[in-house]
Amino acid sequence: MTEPGAMTGGGSQFPETQDAEPSAAVATLPRNQGQQVDPRIPVILVVDADPQSGEATAAALRRRFAPDYRVLTAGSAEAALANLERLASAGDEVALVAADLRLPDGEGVRFLERAAGLHSDIARVLLFEMDQYHTRIPFTELQALQRATALGQIDFWMVKGWVNPEEWLYPQVQEALSAWSRRHRPSHVVYRIIGDEWDPRCHDLRDGLTVNGVPFVFHPRDSDRGKQLILEHRVDASRLPAAIRHDGRVLQDPSMVEIAVSHGIRIRPSLSDYDLVVLGAGPAGLAAGVYGASEGLGTLLLEARAIGGQAGTSSMIRNYLAFPRGISGGELAHRAWEQATLLGAEFVFTHQVTALTTAGGGHALVLTDGSQVRTRAVILATGVTYRHLGIPDLDRLVGAGVFYGAAGVAASAMARKHVYVVGGANSAGQAALHLAKYAARVTVLVRGNSLTAGMSDYLVRQIEATPNIAVRLRTQVIGGRGGARLEGLTLWDRYEQRQEDVPAAAVFVLIGAEPCTDWLRPVLSLDEHGFVLTGRDVPQTDWPLDREPHPFETSRPGVFAAGDVRYGSVKRVAGAVGEGSVAVGSVHRYLAELAAAAGQPSEKAVKQATPL
Structure with a gap:
């Protein structure tokens, strides 16, 4: 069994000459008749x-x-x-x-x-x-x-x-x-992954490669090809998963930092000072990167794991403007990453920011390795994470049948299996439709009384029209069982007030949203759930200046927030893109104020005075 990575290339490898019109070399079906075709050619x-x-x-x-x-x-x-x-x-x-x-x-x-x-x-x-x-x-x-x-x-x-x-x-x-x-038709493979399909570490590695669009194939350790690769490359079978590079180099149980370095990805900023640092490369962060770089700001984007954030894992987004046939979240995110990169934005991966401090009239961000990067302005676009169920029997099986977020790399392993999706918002609907292409049956569990309360109409209609998807309302997961991997779930039917044990090959949990902002509590105003307060929502007692906060500006002047991490955001891809774009406009206003206070011409005035 092989599992291709998300961005592998394609094209037939069996070329032949063929005329435009049907001939003996062309397998064309006469009307209402069958004809043998070359099985190598799709x-x-x-x-x-x-x-x-x-x-x-x-x-x-x-x-x-x-x-x-x-x-x-x-x-x-x-x-x-x-x-x-x-x-x-x-x-x-x-x-x-x-x-x-x-x-x-x-x-x-x-x-x-x-x-x-x-x-x-x-x-x-x-x-x-x-x-x-x-x-x-x-x-x-x-x-x-x-x-x-x-x-x-x-x-x-x-x-x-x-x-x-x-x-x-x-x-x-x-x-x-x-x-x-x-x-x-994968033709370009950067890594061959060897490991156990249901091992959480192996799943995390493959998922990280998939969401970042790195081409790879997966071979279970007990498959014929897996055994062959272990022998040929002298892989230490006691330290799996292993990643075999295209040049034959073996990475044993690699971290994402090691993979990033191996893949030529930048993991440290090239400079110590920037005009704008954006935290997060989801839709809001990518939009901020595009507009910041295109308007001449020295722009750095810091991302801990993957381009696109949660939106990047969506199998198909059909309601995004100007894509009438839909687009996958990964494709949308990688187009934006390429656009921002070509415009001059710098991306640094695998680092989280642990502290926000003051430095020389600007801001300093402390990274996980203890290093710092200084900037005149910050846009927080760190998004949110899915809320965990908090059930110990399921927590120990994360990556081994229990997954938080979209199906991603696990979908192809669900063939002929019964799987569950927990959640009633768009992300849950998209995951269910994607899984339905592989699984024998998909059951969507919704705590509420209606699927339409939190899900777009187009998704509800597709789910209702998909024969192998069932929806159970007023139902929640209260337990689970399994040894090395998930085997079953315990459900509570709120309508019938009864408990039920059901077999389950996997469960994909997409409920609620929690911002990871505890590290910001000492320096910014947050609501009771940790979402960042901006603009008019900033309490007057927390705002230090005479002027009002700019749109998307937090309680700290020069620090802005956009997308799902911001209190009051609409939690839609288009909304996040709009907020990231508009926030850059507020950054320009803030920087112009700094220049005016220092007796310097604004950046806009300098650009207008500079001959082309």
């Missing part, structure tokens, strides 16, 4: 009752994506399902299925659902006739499109009748195939 299937339209789409796809993919066609749902069954029986892979909304023997959406049951993880594409308005969204079929999108029955759609496939067809298909290839 398949793209186009299902359209109109022979001319279907072949036009298929020919365009062959011109662009052969020989890495075989493009097949079928004229009906029945014929396409028959051939998908043959491909599944033969072990052939299908990457993408595109079906017309109006098939002669059924609806295209229903066919795509059945196709996904035969070949999991395929890209599902709904095809529409171009209507009289000639727009990208077919308004005459808008109701069907909205329903399929809201229920998560399709991944994206395409309008037929395009003039230029470079504009209307290829970009969407390429994006879908790239995502499929990253999951199924």
Whole structure:
């Protein structure tokens, strides 16, 4: 068994020459008939009752994506399902299925659902006739499109009748195939991890690599490949997990600091002084990094573990502005990290900040190794962590069937198992939908009386439409059992006032949110739960200046807070991004005040006076 890392590359490794039109070398299905295909090449299937339209789409796809993919066609749902069954029986892979909304023997959406049951993880594409308005969204079929999108029955759609496939067809298909290839065609691997699948240390290592987008594969120590690698690289089997680098170097039971150094990641600031230091590289911190660096501030981001924070572990975010087909939290976070890096922001990983002090009229941040970094302004964007259940029998099984946060690296190990998700907010809904692609059954446990109270409507509708997801309201976990790994849970049904023991392969807990801000209590105003007070919420008795606090400014001038750690934040990705961006504007106002107090021109005035 191998487990690919989150950001592995793709593409077929079996090139061959293929013409644009069907030939003997091209495995194209005649209408309603099956034909043997080369099992090494993943398949793209186009299902359209109109022979001319279907072949036009298929020919365009062959011109662009052969020989890495075989493009097949079928004229009906029945014929396409028959051939998908043959491909599944033969072990052939299908990457993408595109079906017309109006098939002669059924609806295209229903066919795509059945196709996904035969070949999991395929890209599902709904095809529409171009209507009289000639727009990208077919308004005459808008109701069907909205329903399929809201229920998560399709991944994206395409309008037929395009003039230029470079504009209307290829970009969407390429994006879908790239995502499929990253999951199924790993070609660039930085680390090979050897260990025990249910060992908490091994899980923590793999999870750390996954959330940071480092390509790796996992081999259990008792697998044939695992045993072979242990012998070939002289791995000390008593000190697992082990990470074998691409160059053959072995890291025995490595910490994330060792992995970061091995991977060339910066773990110490390059300077001692900065204009702006941002704590946390979640959505708020990344936005602050982008805007701080792009506006000329010497910007440093300090992150203890992973790019993207909790949002980075979301399998799919469908309500983020300008991504109509959705985007994974990891992809969104890594795009933002790349953007901030190219604009000049500096990232330092694996360090936590333990204290905030005053230094020379500015601020000093003390890191876990005792070193300090000075800055004129600080933005706290440390986010929150999921609240633990506080059940001793489950606490000892964290990483061995008990997981706090999204499914992440553990999802693929849930095949044919019954798993539980605890929580009623968006993160729990996204985790349940992601797990449902692998597990035989997913049960969502919600303490409240309704799933709609804390979850977005689009997620509720998708969960209700997913057959292997069940929701139990007014139910909570009160205990658990297991030896080396989780075996079962004890539930309390508040409605029926009864206790129940259920078998469980895993439980994913996404309840509540707790800020890790105890270290800030001596220097900042916090609410009773530890969230940072900012702006008008700062008590007047705690504010030292005559002016009012700037937006997002804390009780300490020059220190700002944005995102989930801030009292009153909306706990949404878009909200965190907006707060991180706007907070940089307040930083500029604060720095301008410092410059004015020192009799110096503001940064903005200096920039305007400097010739380009």
